[in-house]
Amino acid sequence: ISVYRVQADNNNNSPQGVQIVGQTDYWDSINLQEGGDYAPVDKGLAIQDFLNQLKPGGFQATPAAPEIPYQLLRRGNGYEIRRYPSTCVVTMPYGRRDEGFGSLGAFTQGMNPLGPAIMEVRDQQAGDKVMTWPLTFAAPGESSARFVTEASQKSKDFAQWSECEVVSRPEQVIAVREFADASMEPVVRRADRELRQALIRDGIRVNSSSSSSTDSVLFAQYDAIFSMGKRRGEAWIVLDEDMHCW
Structure with a gap:
C-alpha cells in the first residue's frame, strides 16, 4: 500500500x-x-x-496443464491472496490421486483441461475426497465461464462417467501457501496449518466453513502426477471477499 x-x-x-x-x-x-x-x-x-x-527456480517438474490466470491481490509473508475468475469444472470422487488423474484425463480427452488439479479432502477416515479439473474460465469482461455442454452430456450418457459432475463456479478469492514436497497428507496439512496461522497473524478473517483443517483441507497440484523435478503444490483457503477490502 x-x-x-x-x-x-x-x-x-x-x-x-x-x-x-x-x-x-x-x-x-x-x-x-x-x-x-x-x-x-x-x-x-x-x-x-x-x-x-x-532467484532461478532450478529444475521444475513438468506442468500437467496450462494454468488458469488469476489476479494477485496480496503477496504476504508466506502466502498469496488471489482472485480467480469464474470457471466451468469437472469434479469426481477419488481414492488415490494417480487414479483420479487417470480417470479425469480419460474423461477430458479432447477437451483441453486446465490446471491446477484441485483436491478437497473432506473426511480422511471416511475416504471422502473430491478432485476437480478446470475446463474453461471467464475472460476479462465476462461474468461467467463458458459451460462445457459436451462434458456434461458425456457424464449423463455413459455409465462409466456417472460420478463425473460438470458445474459452473463463481469468481473466488483464495489464500494460497506453496509447498515443494510431494502432496502427502502430512505435507498438505502442515501447509494448511501454516497458511491459517499467517492469515490470523495478518488480521485476515477466514470463512467459518473453512475455520478448521481437522476434517477438511483443500490443495492444488500443478505438476504431472509422476513428473521429476521440483514440485509445485499449494494449500488453498477460500476467503469471503465481503470480509476484506482488496
Missing part, C-alpha cells in the same frame, strides 16, 4: 483542496505486522525480498 501525507492547498492549485507532500510505500511481504498494521523495516530486508523474487 501507499500512505500519503497531505496538507491544505491554500493556493487553490488542486481541485480537491489538498496537496500531497509525502508518500511512504509498504510491501505486504515485509512491512505488514501482526494484527494487520504496517510499519517501516530495515532497507536490507526490502532488498533481500526483491532479490528472492529473482
